[in-house]
Amino acid sequence: MTSKTFTGWTLIAAPIMFFLVFFIGWSLVIGDAPTAADEVTGLLEKPFLSGIIVMMASILLPATFVSYSLLAWSRADGSTxxxxxxxxxxxxxxxxxxxxxxxxxSSFSVLGGSSENTKEAEWIVAVTNGFYPAIFWFWGLGNIILGTALLIEKKINTIASGLLILSGALMTIVHFLFGFDELQEIFFMVPFGAVQIATVVLGIFTLRSDS
Known part of the structure; x- marks a missing residue:
């Protein structure tokens, strides 16, 4: 399997599977968890099923970024x-x-702990959840940078690079809505959905490209 084939198929499959696992599987197994305490309770109520969800999510989401990195690395050249x-x-x-x-x-630490250490588990979940705003911020910036590179290169369809830039821009804009919690929560779903679509489209055109 070539790097191009792996990258293309992973960009297609990972977002789709992550959506199914996280938005459907997580909701069914763990349920709505607005606070760290609720999330810990949900994880510990069904540890076996929660463990499966966590294992799959911990592979699928990083796989998306690894594929992005491979796609970018294949074009890395400091002279242009x-x-x-x-x-x-x-x-x-x-x-x-x-x-x-x-x-x-880090969710494995929660699942591996006993119900007597719920406070510690809540701290782990709270700290972990604090990483995600930064992750989404740099994800947006990364999409803009990679999309711009692909747009200049013109070896992958401009629809894919354009969607990548657009999704990245939307994802960065949502970070300027701090203080407008309800608006931010609603608007966040737009860039998050857009970035999933952009990733799948990028994967399709990566497989169809000549390089």
Missing amino acids: TVGTLSSIASIVFIAIAAIVMVASG
Whole structure:
């Protein structure tokens, strides 16, 4: 399997499977968890099923960023604008992947603890959840940088690069809505949905590209 094939199929499959696992599987198994205490309770009520959900989520979300990084790295070359932007994007995405691995994997500590250590588990969940605003911020910036590189390069369909830039811009804009909690919560679903679509489209055009 070539890097292009792996990257393309992972960009297609990972977002779709993550949506099914996180938005459907998580909701059914763990339920709505507005607070860290609620999330801990949900995880510990069904530890076996929760463990499966956590394992799948901890693989699927990092896989998306690893694929982004591979796509960018294949174009990394400090002698051109495209290469420089791709190098920066690759570093951003591999850093995000590492943070996501730690954040998503921390749920294993909660599942492995006893019900007597719920306060400690709540702290773990609270700290972990605090990583995600930064993850989404840099995800947006990474998409803009990589999308710009692909747009300049013109080897992948401009629809894919345009969607990547648009989804990245939407994801960064939502961070300027602090203080408008209800608006931010509603608007957040727009860029998050857009970035999933952009990722799948990018995967399709990556497989169809000549490079």
